[in-house]
Amino acid sequence: xxxxxxxxxxxxxxxxxxxxxxxxxxxxxxxxxxxxxxxxxxxxxxxxxxxxxxxxxxxxxxxxxxxxxxxxxxxxxxxxxxxxxxxxxxxxxxxxxxxxxxxxxxxxxxxxxxxxxxxxxxxxxxxxxxxxxxxxxxxxxxxxxxxxxx
Amino acid sequence: xxxxxxxxxxxxxxxxxxxxxxxxxxxxxxxxxxxxxxxxxxxxxxxxxxxxxxxxxxxxxxxxxxxxxxxxxxxxxxxxxxxxxxxxxxxxxxxxxxxxxxxxxxxxxxxxxxxx
Numbered sequence: 269x270x271x272x273x274x275x276x277x278x279x280x281x282x283x284x285x286x287x288x289x290x291x292x293x294x295x296x297x298x299x300x301x302x303x304x305x306x307x308x309x310x311x312x313x314x315x316x317x318x319x320x321x322x323x324x325x326x327x328x329x330x331x332x333x334x335x336x337x338x339x340x341x342x343x344x345x346x347x348x349x350x351x352x353x354x355x356x357x358x359x360x361x362x363x364x365x366x367x368x369x370x371x372x373x374x375x376x377x378x379x380x381x382x383x384x385x386x387x388x389x390x391x392x393x394x395x396x397x398x399x400x401x402x403x404x405x406x407x408x409x410x411x412x413x414x415x416x417x418x
Numbered sequence: 419x420x421x422x423x424x425x426x427x428x429x430x431x432x433x434x435x436x437x438x439x440x441x442x443x444x445x446x447x448x449x450x451x452x453x454x455x456x457x458x459x460x461x462x463x464x465x466x467x468x469x470x471x472x473x474x475x476x477x478x479x480x481x482x483x484x485x486x487x488x489x490x491x492x493x494x495x496x497x498x499x500x501x502x503x504x505x506x507x508x509x510x511x512x513x514x515x516x517x518x519x520x521x522x523x524x525x526x527x528x529x530x531x532x533x534x
Contacts, residue, residue, distance in 0.1 A: 274426040278516030281509040284436055288506060291440035294456050352449035 295353065378404050423515075424508040427501045429474050434459065434467055439476065439494060439502045447480070447493035468492055476501055 276284065382400035430436045437457045442448060448456075454464045471477035476498030480491040494502070 274428045274431040276426060276509065276512050278513050281512035281516075284433070285506065285509050285513065287433060287437055288440040288509075291437055291456065292444055295441055295444035352452040354446040354448070 426508040427505040430505045442494040447491045450490040
């Protein structure tokens, strides 16, 4: 039965607060959604298909790009959910869900818009959407996925 | 700056327990091994500390299976979360009263607090 009062010196209190801050940083790192390589592969694939023009600008290619744009964020979320640490949304910063949903919607809109622009105004119907989708994914990683440290 | 100053929680007075609770405060729940690795404890030490925190109602221990492997999950209870918040407020008050400015520092070392 611990009913004793506790006394901290200011130094001890500060040290304890430092430890609390450390544990919080540990958690943020621990729930980092995905490693860097899926993003790198995705961006590489997008750029390669755009450069090589392997995908014609058809509904199929649009669907492919959209799937890629959606897969990464969704995969990130799913991977997060099954990790040994189930994060508390508040600890990841308010609005994590909002960022995910907005990010997905933005990815869809940006990619579709890029396709339309490329079709109408350029002779590179695949390259421009690839670059735009890649830029979007990198941005998404930076903002929502917390760019991997180390 | 008036009113009763928040008091440190005696159940969170040790560095180990505070570390465990601080880690769990950011999670809905965390698997035993994840907490052990994060806080740097042995299985038996964490088990003992978790049992102590569970006894005072700060931590909930859940046993389950991941596939066929038994797993233990730790989660902070609402009482534990409230106690942790109050404890951190008390620590902040102590530091503030000493005229220090709070700010995150890279070092994670901490000294055990004195008790009486």
